[in-house]
Amino acid sequence: xxxxxxxxxxxxxxxxxxxxxxxxxxxxxxxxxxxxxxxxxxxxxxxxxxxxxxxxxxxxxxxxxxxxxxxxxxxxxxxxxxxxxxxxxxxxxxxxxxxxxxxxxxxxxxxxxxxxxxxxxxxxxxxxxxxxxxxxxxxxxxxxxxxxxxxxxxxxxxxxxxxxxxxxxxxxxxxxxxxxxxxxxxxxxxxxxxxxxxxxxxxxxxxxxxxxxxxxxxxxxxxxxxxxxxxxxxxxxxxxxxxxxxxxxxxxxxxxxxxxxxxxxxxxxxxxxxxxxxxxxxxxxxxxxxxxxxxxxxxxxxxxxxxxxxxxxxxxxxxxxxxxxxxxxxxxxxxxxxxxxxxxxxxxxxxxxxxxxxxxxxxxxxxxxxxxxxxxxxxxxxxxxxxxxxxxxxxxxxxxxxxxxxxxxxxxxxxxxxxxxxxxxxxxxxx
Amino acid sequence: xxxxxxxxxxxxxxxxxxxxxxxxxxxxxxxxxxxxxxxxxxxxxxxxxxxxxxxxxxxxxxxxxxxxxxxxxxxxxxxxxxxxxxxxxxxxxxxxxxxxxxxxxxxxxxxxxxxxxxxxxxxxxxxxxxxxxxxxxxxxxxxxxxxxxxxxxxxxxxxxxxxxxxxxxxxxxxxxxxxxxxxxxxxxxxxxxxxxxxxxxxxxxxxxxxxxxxxxxxxxxxxxxxxxxxxxxxxxxxxxxxxxxxxxxxxxxxxxxxxxxxxxxxxxxxxxxxxxxxxxxxxxxxxx
Numbered sequence: 001x002x003x004x005x006x007x008x009x010x011x012x013x014x015x016x017x018x019x020x021x022x023x024x025x026x027x028x029x030x031x032x033x034x035x036x037x038x039x040x041x042x043x044x045x046x047x048x049x050x051x052x053x054x055x056x057x058x059x060x061x062x063x064x065x066x067x068x069x070x071x072x073x074x075x076x077x078x079x080x081x082x083x084x085x086x087x088x089x090x091x092x093x094x095x096x097x098x099x100x101x102x103x104x105x106x107x108x109x110x111x112x113x114x115x116x117x118x119x120x121x122x123x124x125x126x127x128x129x130x131x132x133x134x135x136x137x138x139x140x141x142x143x144x145x146x147x148x149x150x151x152x153x154x155x156x157x158x159x160x161x162x163x164x165x166x167x168x169x170x171x172x173x174x175x176x177x178x179x180x181x182x183x184x185x186x187x188x189x190x191x192x193x194x195x196x197x198x199x200x201x202x203x204x205x206x207x208x209x210x211x212x213x214x215x216x217x218x219x220x221x222x223x224x225x226x227x228x229x230x231x232x233x234x235x236x237x238x239x240x241x242x243x244x245x246x247x248x249x250x251x252x253x254x255x256x257x258x259x260x261x262x263x264x265x266x267x268x269x270x271x272x273x274x275x276x277x278x279x280x281x282x283x284x285x286x287x288x289x290x291x292x293x294x295x296x297x298x299x300x301x302x303x304x305x306x307x308x309x310x311x312x313x314x315x316x317x318x319x320x321x322x323x324x325x326x327x328x329x330x331x332x333x334x335x336x337x338x339x340x341x342x343x344x345x346x347x348x349x350x351x352x353x354x355x356x357x358x359x360x361x362x363x364x365x366x367x368x369x370x371x372x373x374x375x376x377x378x379x380x381x382x383x384x385x386x387x388x389x390x391x392x393x394x395x396x397x398x399x400x401x402x403x404x405x406x407x408x409x410x411x412x413x414x415x416x417x418x419x420x421x422x423x424x425x426x427x428x429x430x431x
Numbered sequence: 432x433x434x435x436x437x438x439x440x441x442x443x444x445x446x447x448x449x450x451x452x453x454x455x456x457x458x459x460x461x462x463x464x465x466x467x468x469x470x471x472x473x474x475x476x477x478x479x480x481x482x483x484x485x486x487x488x489x490x491x492x493x494x495x496x497x498x499x500x501x502x503x504x505x506x507x508x509x510x511x512x513x514x515x516x517x518x519x520x521x522x523x524x525x526x527x528x529x530x531x532x533x534x535x536x537x538x539x540x541x542x543x544x545x546x547x548x549x550x551x552x553x554x555x556x557x558x559x560x561x562x563x564x565x566x567x568x569x570x571x572x573x574x575x576x577x578x579x580x581x582x583x584x585x586x587x588x589x590x591x592x593x594x595x596x597x598x599x600x601x602x603x604x605x606x607x608x609x610x611x612x613x614x615x616x617x618x619x620x621x622x623x624x625x626x627x628x629x630x631x632x633x634x635x636x637x638x639x640x641x642x643x644x645x646x647x648x649x650x651x652x653x654x655x656x657x658x659x660x661x662x663x664x665x666x667x668x669x670x671x672x673x674x675x676x677x678x679x680x681x682x683x684x685x686x687x688x689x690x691x692x693x694x695x696x697x698x699x700x701x702x703x704x705x706x707x708x709x710x711x712x713x714x715x716x717x718x719x
Contacts, residue, residue, distance in 0.1 A: 239531055241506060431480045
């Protein structure tokens with residue numbers, strides 16, 4: 001235990017660890033705060049939208065198709081319309097019943113408004129936009145036919161055999177999931193409208209992607225640092241001839257692995273509370289993340305979030321955190337595997353970086369005439385790249401319900417085999 | 432009892448040691464050989480850092496590789512070159528190595544303080560080692576080798592970097608420590624071995640050349656070591672024609688200590704002298 005604690009101390013006192021952790025925290029907080037404070041694009045407005053939708057949910061509930069919701073939302077909407085009229089009168093001295101005229105005039109004078117006035121206008125606009133979005137929400141799924149899309153893809157890519165069957169099976173599964181969304185009430189649930197707030201895209205596609213990347217980088221560096229620690233300091237002859245001997249590698253692995261898993265915990269413990277303090281989700285934790293409002297612009301079209309099973313916003317967040325930790329474990333295991341073979345931090349890190357880039361590129365370059373693109377796409381590096389669409393509709397090679405179980409089984413096994421042979425080799429290696 | 436049995440060590444096509452057979456009982460064993468003869472390789476095999484290509488090493492009849500921790504806990508090892516953690520103090524460094532050696536925390540603290548006292552580092556035990564001289568680091572190395580109170584102490588060039596006073600302190604420490612223990616030490620400073628070693632092991636051509644005590648070894652050279660003075664103008668030709676062990680310039684004369692088999696060609700003024708270990712070393716390794 002003392003040896004293990006000594007290794008932990010070495011990691012937590014390492015300048016690179018403290019330095020990078022500080023840099024990453026600063027960067028993530030910058031992402032959260034800058035995007036929330038309006039330095040970039042429209043994020044101050046976005047934050048107000050999120051908080052406005054959340055406070056509307058408090059008044060109305062989240063079942064958007066229910067009579068109760070409609071009644072309460074009408075009251076909220078009416079209150080904001082009246083507020084807009086009064087604000088319009090206050091700013092222009094005129095009266096109007098035409099919302100678009102009022103909004104056009106007010107937005108034309110937005111640069112002469114105080115911050116409080118801008119916020120008032122923005123809150124009113126958000127509620128008015130919500131009305132439009134709620135009225136048009138069904139279009140997203142009703143116009144979607146994944147089976148047809150799948151057949152088109154099979155035809156265009158000239159797929160047959162396993163691949164065609166793979167696409168067909170998953171398209172059908174997606175289509176039945178859409179049916180489920182339509183029938184089990186998920187379609188009736190309020191969420192932060194994607195085209196207004198980009199909540200899902202920012203939280204999972206930007207913030208979590210950064211968190212997973214930073215955790216992986218720091219985890220890999222920790223693994224390499226601690227596995228090669230004695231070699232870097234020239235103390236290997238003393239350490240490995242001691243009573244503990246080469247079993248020291250076990251303590252080193254344990255300490256580095258736990259530290260590696262602590263990295264995302266530390267980052268998330270600071271960044272996520274900061275994010276959720278700015279973006280209030282309190283009334284929407286229990287709605288389905290596959291709400292028809294959770295649709296964001298992606299490329300040239302709108303991309304809905306359709307999870308494979310019903311998941312609430314809170315469940316999706318926990319699942320994402322869980323996957324982030326599991327990926328971190330795989331990244332750390334792979335780093336250990338590389339480190340035991342290459343007893344040089346620089347060489348090990350470069351090889352790890354080349355491997356990860358290569359593994360990301362492989363699936364895209366393999367012909368669809370074989371099952372290889374699907375198998376090779378189930379890797380932790382591609383999964384990181386796909387952050388934001390985890391457990392949900394994504395690219396064809398990544399869209400199947402067992403993607404993560406396959407990934408963790410496959411890469412857990414690869415890492416275990418490499419580590420087994422690496423450690424066995426190290427135990428019999430001349431030092 | 433440590434037994435090296437028919438041990439051969441090869442690194443690719445290079446043979447570092449060939450069919451080594453040695454027995455180490457209680458006492459101090461001096462390992463003498465020129466650079467590259469395989470001393471460090473032998474020591475590293477004894478401390479399980481290297482594995483024999485052929486043969487085996489036994490400790491009290493059991494193969495050391497199968498003994499694992501129960502063997503390594505008997506060993507103290509000072510490598511020829513060893514690193515340290517620059518920001519650690521000697522105490523922190525020894526605490527960590529104490530943990531690796533499986534010492535109980537409190538016992539380790541007492542032992543660390545005692546050893547740092549013995550190696551003359553008590554006043555700097557909490558100073559960072561990055562400020563230490565080579566000799567001070569070497570003394571920390573000696574302290575770590577003794578830390579686990581080992582039954583078998585393996586010291587590779589332990590006096591490198593030590594000043595004469597420290598070398599004397601080290602010799603006394605080893606003499607005191609070696610009672611009922613096995614100490615194997617290699618050094619280029621022949622006088623260190625001469626004063627502390629009970630037995631001398633010499634390696635030549637990757638094999639054991641001799642394994643004997645110091646007086647028998649020096650006895651092998653009896654009647655073969657001479658001293659004489661020659662005029663300085665003849666000194667160079669004398670050196671070319673004799674196996675010179677040492678040369679000293681005096682007024683108008685050059686004083687030589689040299690080795691020679693038989694008396695043929697012996698200068699008339701040459702006087703036989705008592706051989707010492709250095710003479711033996713230089714004589715045996717004259718071609719290396």
